[in-house]
Amino acid sequence: MAELSPSIEHLIHCLRGLPGVGPKSAQRMALDLLERTPERAARLAEALQTALNKVQRCTQCQNLCESAVCELCADPCRDASQLCVVESPLDVMAIEQSGAFKGGYFVLKGRLSPLDGLGPDEIGLPRLAQRLDQGNVGELILATSSTVEGEATAEFIVQMAKPHGIAVSRLARGIPLGGELGLVDRHTLSHALNGRKAF
């Protein structure tokens, strides 16, 4: 029985590797690219190649960037003694967009997840240990995710920071702005109650 040509099948297979893309969407993407927008397919191939060639990890904070030290680490206006630890470059972007933080970042390569083979070495914790050893960090702000793995990662970092006597804090948990109580899950609500603040 005849099928699509081998190179289309291979393209579909590669597109299926993308997060959130199933067999049907991969087919649709491949045929859309080849049939309707080949110039877009060429641009995408080039963008992938360029990004692969140019993007590297910042030697200071492990953020993705295009030079040895990222813009944020190189910025003399930022307070390098405050270090916010996040799980991904997207988290850096989100915090930067809030405009509420002017310190430095340390970007983990995900979070501890032994079942997925992600231990301290895999997520880049040794580099964080070096940063702490250098003695320039006065405060660590942990912004790992509120999942079991995120919490375990935070706990691990707390233990790393202890011998250095560094102040460690965690992002506040509570009701999101504009959030209705009825729509907030009970764990968040219990965090919000326990963390209540006096007027």
Add this chain to the structure above:
Amino acid sequence: MAELSPSIEHLIHCLRGLPGVGPKSAQRMALDLLERTPERAARLAEALQTALNKVQRCTQCQNLCESAVCELCADPCRDASQLCVVESPLDVMAIEQSGAFKGGYFVLKGRLSPLDGLGPDEIGLPRLAQRLDQGNVGELILATSSTVEGEATAEFIVQMAKPHGIAVSRLARGIPLGGELGLVDRHTLSHALNGRKAF
């Protein structure tokens, strides 16, 4: 305010061009490719490039293939006097998987949609006219979609076939196998009633 590096931003922009991919999924895809699976990103770039270089339209039926004439058109066992007209290579694959058709195909480049600038020339109808002129086609089976544009395309082809005295048919519409009456929309139901068959 610092953002992601320019080549990551560009990659995200290119991924957003894929059907069904919004800004958030494009971000997730780009970072997943660069952070976790760079070898996959390289494979995808190469697959895109290979497909762009190799894939062409069959000169007979306009299907996507890797040679001047596709496997289906080159197959001597298929009845070339029966021609099934579809809107996309995916439709060919779907009909082939049913195993119910052993004739030839003609693959349109979509369907007539004047608002999108898709007229008869854009969807490749002149090539179909040539096929009909050659006089080898005895029967046309229209398998364009059941949308307003699909119907208009079918109607256009009926008019093209008329002077040649070619038998033209349309895929039957009705209740899908295993379909419950309560879940079938009323237009399909009315087609099923009008097209009822005697035992």
